[in-house]
Amino acid sequence: MSLLASLLRMRAATTGNAVPTSQLRHLHLSDRPLMMLPLEQTGPAARPLAVMLGTDPRHPQLLVAPPSGSTAPMLGALAATVTAYIDEHQQRSEQIPAGTNRPARRRYTDAPQILVPNPKTVAYLDRLGRDLRFRPADTDIPAQHGVPRLGQWLTHFADRAEIPGSCALVPLTGFLTMHWITGQSPLEDEDLALLLAWIDPPRDAASGRDAALAAEHPDTHRPAGPATDARFDTEQLAPLFEQYARTTAQPRALQDLERLLAHYLQPTWDLMWQAYTLLHALPEADSTARRWNKERSVFTDFSTYLIQDGRPQAARDQAVSAAVGLARREEATAAFDAERAMDDPFARAELRTAGRAFAGTVTTVDADRCVRPKARRQWRPMLTVSTTDPVSMEPGQLLACHAHRNARYKICDIAPGSATTQVQLEITAGMGPESRPNYNVLPDPGDLLTFTAAPDHYRLPEFPPRNQTPWTHGGPPAEHPDHEGEER
Amino acid sequence: MNPLDAQLDALRGSRPPVPHNARTLAALTANPGCDRRALLDAAGVDKDALATHLGLPRPLRSSRLALDHAAAFEHRVTVHGGAELVRLLRKTLGLTIPEVGYDDVNSVGSDSPSPLPLRHAHTRSRILSAAKGTSAPRTLLDHPVLRLTVAGHQVYLEPDVVAFQHHGTFHIVEIKPFAVIDGQADSAKLTAAVTQAAAHVLALQELLADEDLPPERVSDSVILVNPLNFSNRPIATLVNARQKIKSLSRLLGRLRRLPELLDRLPPGTTFDLAAGPDNTPTRPHGELTDALAATRPLYTPGCRQHCDLAFYCRSEARNRGTTGALGTKVRDDTAGIDTTATALALTDGHLHPSRDQADITQALRHAHRVHADLLAGLA
Numbered sequence: 107m108s109l110l111a112s113l114l115r116m117r118a119a120t121t122g123n124a125v126p127t128s129q130l131r132h133l134h135l136s137d138r139p140l141m142m143l144p145l146e147q148t149g150p151a152a153r154p155l156a157v158m159l160g161t162d163p164r165h166p167q168l169l170v171a172p173p174s175g176s177t178a179p180m181l182g183a184l185a186a187t188v189t190a191y192i193d194e195h196q197q198r199s200e201q202i203p204a205g206t207n208r209p210a211r212r213r214y215t216d217a218p219q220i221l222v223p224n225p226k227t228v229a230y231l232d233r234l235g236r237d238l239r240f241r242p243a244d245t246d247i248p249a250q251h252g253v254p255r256l257g258q259w260l261t262h263f264a265d266r267a268e269i270p271g272s273c274a275l276v277p278l279t280g281f282l283t284m285h286w287i288t289g290q291s292p293l294e295d296e297d298l299a300l301l302l303a304w305i306d307p308p309r310d311a312a313s314g315r316d317a318a319l320a321a322e323h324p325d326t327h328r329p330a331g332p333a334t335d336a337r338f339d340t341e342q343l344a345p346l347f348e349q350y351a352r353t354t355a356q357p358r359a360l361q362d363l364e365r366l367l368a369h370y371l372q373p374t375w376d377l378m379w380q381a382y383t384l385l386h387a388l389p390e391a392d393s394t395a396r397r398w399n400k401e402r403s404v405f406t407d408f409s410t411y412l413i414q415d416g417r418p419q420a421a422r423d424q425a426v427s428a429a430v431g432l433a434r435r436e437e438a439t440a441a442f443d444a445e446r447a448m449d450d451p452f453a454r455a456e457l458r459t460a461g462r463a464f465a466g467t468v469t470t471v472d473a474d475r476c477v478r479p480k481a482r483r484q485w486r487p488m489l490t491v492s493t494t495d496p497v498s499m500e501p502g503q504l505l506a507c508h509a510h511r512n513a514r515y516k517i518c519d520i521a522p523g524s525a526t527t528q529v530q531l532e533i534t535a536g537m538g539p540e541s542r543p544n545y546n547v548l549p550d551p552g553d554l555l556t557f558t559a560a561p562d563h564y565r566l567p568e569f570p571p572r573n574q575t576p577w578t579h580g581g582p583p584a585e586h587p588d589h590e591g592e593e594r
Numbered sequence: 595m596n597p598l599d600a601q602l603d604a605l606r607g608s609r610p611p612v613p614h615n616a617r618t619l620a621a622l623t624a625n626p627g628c629d630r631r632a633l634l635d636a637a638g639v640d641k642d643a644l645a646t647h648l649g650l651p652r653p654l655r656s657s658r659l660a661l662d663h664a665a666a667f668e669h670r671v672t673v674h675g676g677a678e679l680v681r682l683l684r685k686t687l688g689l690t691i692p693e694v695g696y697d698d699v700n701s702v703g704s705d706s707p708s709p710l711p712l713r714h715a716h717t718r719s720r721i722l723s724a725a726k727g728t729s730a731p732r733t734l735l736d737h738p739v740l741r742l743t744v745a746g747h748q749v750y751l752e753p754d755v756v757a758f759q760h761h762g763t764f765h766i767v768e769i770k771p772f773a774v775i776d777g778q779a780d781s782a783k784l785t786a787a788v789t790q791a792a793a794h795v796l797a798l799q800e801l802l803a804d805e806d807l808p809p810e811r812v813s814d815s816v817i818l819v820n821p822l823n824f825s826n827r828p829i830a831t832l833v834n835a836r837q838k839i840k841s842l843s844r845l846l847g848r849l850r851r852l853p854e855l856l857d858r859l860p861p862g863t864t865f866d867l868a869a870g871p872d873n874t875p876t877r878p879h880g881e882l883t884d885a886l887a888a889t890r891p892l893y894t895p896g897c898r899q900h901c902d903l904a905f906y907c908r909s910e911a912r913n914r915g916t917t918g919a920l921g922t923k924v925r926d927d928t929a930g931i932d933t934t935a936t937a938l939a940l941t942d943g944h945l946h947p948s949r950d951q952a953d954i955t956q957a958l959r960h961a962h963r964v965h966a967d968l969l970a971g972l973a
């Protein structure tokens with residue numbers, strides 16, 4: 107978050123209405139996402155209570171686990187739905203020609219996308235995936251075959267959710283706050299009902315703030331999970347659980363539980379689709395499609411891995427896999443930030459307030475300048491930009507500009523004046539080959555441009571090849587025999 | 595009764611005090627700068643009852659299911675004379691004694707109306723005889739009761755277990771129902787558990803120091819017993835609590851300035867709920883909010899996780915336009931400016947910045963220009 111974001115948050119708090127920020131969608135949004143709204147039972151780690159899910163807003167599927175005893179039938183049904191959804195995206199593929207570092211390959215033309223209410227649900231799916239992927243496949247009951255595989259998929263999605271710019275598993279609150287700023291705190295923004303009340307208040311509400319206050323009323327407010335709230339636990343669930351424990355009343359208690367949870371989840375389910383509609387209306391940024399291609403490649407690779415190897419991902423990040431994961435995340439962050447800066451005027455505005463960019467008017471252009479550092483003459487045009495932004499960068503800093511993505515500019519001199527600062531720039535890349543110079547790269551005097559710090563050239567460090575890292579050597583560590591003698 | 599106690603009693607009113615416990619002490623460390631909370635807790639005001647009477651949501655209500663789960667896990671660990679616990683501690687602490695004594699202090703004084711002092715006396719004599727080696731040491735004390743001085747007050751604390759290594763050190767053991775998955779636990783829950791354990795360490799150190807025994811005999815590594823992964827089998831982990839012990843004891847030191855805070859209150863300030871004959875509070879809301887207004891809060895959105903008054907303080911902070919109500923990022927970005935109204939007036943040029951506000955004002959005005967450019971489609 108930038109100073110600009112803080113200023114807008116204060117404005118929103120004062121007016122009572124959310125402020126739109128980025129108006130370009132940086133994450134691909136599927137036409138048929140799998141909406142998933144899970145609840146976790148209070149107490150036992152990762153034990154599911156219920157999941158509402160589906161691709162049709164009007165017909166969600168509700169799966170409910172019994173308060174005690176085996177959750178396997180419910181998880182089997184969940185695995186069936188999720189696997190069927192994933193299968194849909196493995197039907198068609200396209201040929202990708204060989205690139206510089208990859209041979210020609212096939213890639214699925216579509217990929218699954220799971221949308222959940224909030225970041226806590228992402229963390230829950232990660233835990234659930236960790237639990238399920240090491241469960242022994244129960245060969246006796248075909249309906250539960252898919253459970254360990256579901257665990258692998260959930261782990262995969264949760265891993266993707268850590269990568270900035272990935273859209274495989276997205277928490278809707280985080281997605282919405284990329285595009286709007288509310289007048290409440292970021293912590294309160296993690297409550298989907300409150301966030302949407304600010305962003306898209308009901309027509310009869312006087313303001314987003316009023317709508318959020320109304321949405322918070324304890325009698326009607328539903329937390330979007332995965333935890334249920336204490337009052338609901340104590341007043342509604344606990345009596346039903348007790349009823350269930352008295353063996354004779356089990357089927358009745360389960361029916362009551364289903365009815366209760368359907369009622370509890372429905373409002374949040376509707377909010378999730380409301381969020382989807384808002385996000386869907388935003389136009390995509392230029393680089394969104396490229397990131398979607400990448401997402402489809404990752405999906406294709408993981409599908410292949412499951413067929414060819416299929417061992418569960420390791421229980422704990424070991425040194426090498428942790429380092430690989432960290433490096434991948436850093437690379438993805440740098441790439442995502444850089445692409446947003448090129449695509450999105452709001453991202454550039456934030457960078458300006460963070461001292462990572464400045465905007466100004468081109469005053470002079472020396473189009474013919476050449477230098478001769480080596481034997482050959484090199485075309486190195488110069489320009490001067492006059493800016494009222496504070497320039498906290500140093501000469502030598504390399505810059506990029508949204509007007510010419512591939513061009514690079516080096517700061518040669520910074521001359522602060524009383525009201526404006528004159529920055530002298532040398533164009534160092536993007537001029538094309540000497541034989542066919544690209545004159546388009548030259549701005550005209552009077553052009554208004556924003557220059558952002560060029561992304562550091564990021565090279566993924568070298569790691570041992572994948573088949574030699576412990577990453578593929580899945581399986582719970584020997585001292586953690588999770589499921590033997592388990593009572594659940 | 596000393597004058598401080600009398601003042602605190604007056605502040606609380608007719609209800610019996612809600613004593614500090616390890617959980618409330620841990621919560622205090624989450625927001626040590628809040629005078630309001632320091633005062634209310636020292637006086638033993640029932641903040642939950644106060645919030646309920648004021649018609650506010652109760653953020654800290656506990657879930658029956660969570661309590662049941664915690665009790666079931668603790669039972670599993672301590673049942674049969676602590677068999678499971680002994681096995682775990684043998685492994686973690688390398689206890690070698692074949693026979694491990696187990697003493698459940700829970701039952702002591704159970705027919706007394708106020709069993710805590712009795713249980714404390716029992717605990718004290720057991721611990722002292724173990725420390726002095728005068729009797730066959732009890733290796734495990736289940737549900738002991740310790741005493742800690744908080745702001746000049748004695749408060750009773752109940753650790754789950756105190757373990758004693760023969761000729762060695764005492765260890766505080768906490769039995770917690772949150773899972774440790776692949777060696778990792780929920781960090782908020784872990785922090786709370788270790789802070790609570792730190793309070794117990796301090797109390798045990800106090801007990802030894804009072805008898806001129808070296809407080810270093812209490813280990814600053816505490817033992818957490820949690821469910822392993824997705825099972826309900828327990829594992830024990832030795833956790834270094836030194837940092838928490840230090841910060842908690844610093845906080846307790848700060849609480850000694852309580853008399854100063856009390857003196858600043860207008861005379862007659864009280865949070866008495868004035869319970870009627872059927873025990874329902876009758877105190878007019880206005881009087882209570884006036885009393886609250888006399889104390890200085892330090893609201894952050896995180897208050898909701900640890901304080902019953904979070905909703906009250908939030909609306910107060912929002913009405914005042916306190917920057918902290920919008921989160922720590924906004925508060926830090928506008929450091930030196932208290933309210934959004936001031937920050938925006940400075941941004942829009944309706945106010946002239948003081949010298950120490952000059953830099954931040956310049957930055958805010960720049961941010962405003964940048965946004966104006968954006969809206970105008972420039973740059």
Ligand code: SF4
Pocket residue numbers: 625628629630631891892893894897898901902903904905907
């Ligand atoms: S909610 Fe209020 S009383 Fe409680 S810690 Fe926060 S500011 Fe202090």
